[in-house]
Amino acid sequence: MTIYYHHLDWPNRDEYTTYLRDEFIPKHIPDFSQQQKSPWGDNKLEEYWIFFPNQIQDAKIFELQDFLKRNFDFPDISYIIILRPTKDLPIHTDGPDNGTSGVHHTSLNLQISGYEGNIVKFYKKVVDATGYIQGSSYLRAWNNREVELVDQFSCTNIWTLLNTGVPHSVTASTSGIPKICLSVRFKGFPKFEDSLAKIQSKTTLI
Numbered sequence: 571m572t573i574y575y576h577h578l579d580w581p582n583r584d585e586y587t588t589y590l591r592d593e594f595i596p597k598h599i600p601d602f603s604q605q606q607k608s609p610w611g612d613n614k615l616e617e618y619w620i621f622f623p624n625q626i627q628d629a630k631i632f633e634l635q636d637f638l639k640r641n642f643d644f645p646d647i648s649y650i651i652i653l654r655p656t657k658d659l660p661i662h663t664d665g666p667d668n669g670t671s672g673v674h675h676t677s678l679n680l681q682i683s684g685y686e687g688n689i690v691k692f693y694k695k696v697v698d699a700t701g702y703i704q705g706s707s708y709l710r711a712w713n714n715r716e717v718e719l720v721d722q723f724s725c726t727n728i729w730t731l732l733n734t735g736v737p738h739s740v741t742a743s744t745s746g747i748p749k750i751c752l753s754v755r756f757k758g759f760p761k762f763e764d765s766l767a768k769i770q771s772k773t774t775l776i
């Protein structure tokens with residue numbers, strides 16, 4: 571059976587949630603609640619890409635990188651994204667960053683707020699097609715005739731490894747609280763299956 575996501579019950583999730591919400595975002599994105607910056611061509615998503623460590627020298631992100639490298643032999647973090655979707659995200663595949671080739675198969679996400687009632691869905695392609703969502707770095711949006719729903723989960727405040735290299739969609743917040751999510755991406759575009767295998771083989775050692 572193909573696995574599309576994996577929840578990771580690491581002990582530092584409360585610490586990171588509080589830190590990101592109360593310190594990291596106010597410090598690095600001081601106008602977070604005002605800005606409208608969307609790669610989707612509308613206001614579906616406010617997305618802040620922060621290249622690490624070039625753009626920021628943040629001790630807690632270094633700590634996360636060290637944790638992942640030491641325990642799971644993960645590659646370095648290439649960048650982190652702070653997402654604040656205000657509408658449902660269409661079915662898409664996470665495409666190349668900044669002109670480099672490759673698809674982000676491995677994403678490590680942590681929902682920070684407004685995730686209650688949100689559902690992440692994964693799909694299998696039933697037709698082959700490529701292209702980009704206009705004005706974005708994301709591979710094309712798929713319509714319902716081109717894909718088949720294969721798995722889904724309800725968002726919770728827990729570290730989650732996701733296969734963002736397959737078509738996926740996310741519903742928006744229904745709670746009235748803005749949805750904010752951290753997404754961590756890695757150098758070398760590691761395959762989801764490889765990242766998952768590393769985590770599963772060493773989890774018992776932590």
Ligand SMILES: [Fe+2]
Nearest residue numbers: 662663664734
């Ligand atoms: Fe995505």
